[in-house]
Amino acid sequence: MIPRHLLIGVAALLVLVVSMGIYLRHMRQQARDLESPAANALPVAPPASGPMETVTLYVADDAAGMLRPRSAQIPLPGGRQQRAEELLRALLRIYQQPGAAHPLAPAADIRSIYLVDPGAAVIDLNAAFADQHRSGILSEQLTVNSLVETLAVNVPGIQRVNILVEGKTRDTLAGHADLTGTFDVIAVEQAGSQ
Numbered sequence: 001m002i003p004r005h006l007l008i009g010v011a012a013l014l015v016l017v018v019s020m021g022i023y024l025r026h027m028r029q030q031a032r033d034l035e036s037p038a039a040n041a042l043p044v045a046p047p048a049s050g051p052m053e054t055v056t057l058y059v060a061d062d063a064a065g066m067l068r069p070r071s072a073q074i075p076l077p078g079g080r081q082q083r084a085e086e087l088l089r090a091l092l093r094i095y096q097q098p099g100a101a102h103p104l105a106p107a108a109d110i111r112s113i114y115l116v117d118p119g120a121a122v123i124d125l126n127a128a129f130a131d132q133h134r135s136g137i138l139s140e141q142l143t144v145n146s147l148v149e150t151l152a153v154n155v156p157g158i159q160r161v162n163i164l165v166e167g168k169t170r171d172t173l174a175g176h177a178d179l180t181g182t183f184d185v186i187a188v189e190q191a192g193s194q
Contacts, residue, residue, distance in 0.1 A: 105132030
């Protein structure tokens with residue numbers, strides 16, 4: 001027969017082990033709850049101010065492998081450069097919604113857009129845009145074409161677009177879409193209509 005004090009000791013240890021397991025599970029859940037908002041936080045951009053305007057955004061659809069024009073009402077500031085930035089941020093918000101047809105990382109953002117000589121624009125993306133982009137020829141090319149066409153259709157006079165990441169030239173977006181060259185708006189439109 002097992003001594004009574006040994007049975008009580010084993011029972012107490014068993015209760016302690018079960019209690020610690022429950023406590024550990026509770027602490028892990030709390031840690032996940034605290035990390036989630038920080039991991040999914042979108043970059044904070046200043047709110048756009050200006051009159052609401054109807055614009056056309058070219059939204060990529062991965063399943064169909066094409067761009068689809070979508071009308072949207074967004075507030076657009078008066079300056080040409082600020083208007084261009086707000087247009088592309090509105091496009092990114094579509095891609096960052098849950099269940100988007102062409103999802104982008106929540107931290108993806110447009111750092112700036114530079115409208116240089118007549119007809120040329122430079123889009124400067126943040127590192128998260130490129131580093132967290134899904135790799136694949138079609139996915140990357142749809143993203144590039146979407147940015148170029150949305151900008152060209154809504155900002156008159158743009159004929160050429162360059163894309164930078166963190167202010168520097170980058171070979172590819174996520175391993176496939178070549179970012180070293182200049183994107184001709186007419187060529188991008190023709191590729192999208194095929």
